[in-house]
Amino acid sequence: xxxxxxxxxxxxxxxxxxxxxxxxxxxxxxxxxxxxxxxxxxxxxxxxxxxxxxxxxxxxxxxxxxxxxxxxxxxxxxxxxxxxxxxxxxxxxxxxxxxxxxxxxxxxxxxxxxxxxxxxxxxxxxxxxxxxxxxxxxxxxxxxxxxxxxxxxxxxxxxxxxxxxxxxxxxxxxxxxxxxxxxxxxxxxxxxxxxxxxxxxxxxxxxxxxxxxxxxxxxxxxxxxxxxxxxxxxxxxxxxxxxxxxxxxxxxxxxxxxxxxxxxxxxxxxxxxxxxxxxxxxxxxxxxxxxxxxxxxxxxxxxxxxxxxxxxxxxxxxxxxxxxxx
Numbered sequence: 001x002x003x004x005x006x007x008x009x010x011x012x013x014x015x016x017x018x019x020x021x022x023x024x025x026x027x028x029x030x031x032x033x034x035x036x037x038x039x040x041x042x043x044x045x046x047x048x049x050x051x052x053x054x055x056x057x058x059x060x061x062x063x064x065x066x067x068x069x070x071x072x073x074x075x076x077x078x079x080x081x082x083x084x085x086x087x088x089x090x091x092x093x094x095x096x097x098x099x100x101x102x103x104x105x106x107x108x109x110x111x112x113x114x115x116x117x118x119x120x121x122x123x124x125x126x127x128x129x130x131x132x133x134x135x136x137x138x139x140x141x142x143x144x145x146x147x148x149x150x151x152x153x154x155x156x157x158x159x160x161x162x163x164x165x166x167x168x169x170x171x172x173x174x175x176x177x178x179x180x181x182x183x184x185x186x187x188x189x190x191x192x193x194x195x196x197x198x199x200x201x202x203x204x205x206x207x208x209x210x211x212x213x214x215x216x217x218x219x220x221x222x223x224x225x226x227x228x229x230x231x232x233x234x235x236x237x238x239x240x241x242x243x244x245x246x247x248x249x250x251x252x253x254x255x256x257x258x259x260x261x262x263x264x265x266x267x268x269x270x271x272x273x274x275x276x277x278x279x280x281x282x283x284x285x286x287x288x289x290x291x292x293x294x295x296x297x298x299x300x301x302x303x304x305x306x307x308x309x310x311x312x313x314x315x316x317x318x319x320x321x322x323x324x325x326x
Contacts (some may be wrong), residue, residue: 010046011046013044030106037050047305080296100213109174119179121210122173123215126215146167176205185186192247262284
């Protein structure tokens, strides 16, 4: 019986996919693992590399080879692998990230088996850029506003707290099979399906965080979502931010506002970003955004405080600093 189904989405990952698959194959477990790869019509040698591993491990690796790219059509390709997963649990890892601990799956499954109310287990990861690993740079917390909910010790999170923790390493996530079945009932046009998965799954139980680093997140990979987001285009940034706000509203409604206090605080953060993008600085001075400041601690509270109280001056100072750095 398959205990874990690995869900791997890959597109134009020729330099990375072999190391990703090797991370799956090195797992030391007392249970069966299947590897599900969705090859999304890559234009490089990704499919060729995947085929070589499939031929070598035909009983372990199952692949969907697309003739046309599905992601560009708006298909949530992660769910295509979830639908065919045989395992009790599903582990995520895209084709440009990789696992580093051979006991990763065993550790996560052991916890999940001992705690049936837990629906999601995740851990920390190091960041790699341009082939350089940064052991001093961990994914969690990703942004200053996420530090308040970050922990150096194992801890649990409900879905609302998980949203305030912010970005978690997708390649660290392991969840119970069947818990994404109703995701499309509410998710809409979210720009981040992995974020939707974490909230949807955690809302059905709770999430457990292991502070151990057991994987690597490759940041800045050409063609990745985060790389595309980093390109400055105000109109696109506004549209994406509005989608995030709609996504939070949809989740809040779907869960009957069970996690409303945390979701509302997260919504305020996106509202602040939206007002900045639209240059609606007067709106930033509204008292409702005082709660936004509570996400920050210590010296990191200064910049958001200045942004709310003196937005025009703060934007000017940010532009001047960017010009000096360039």
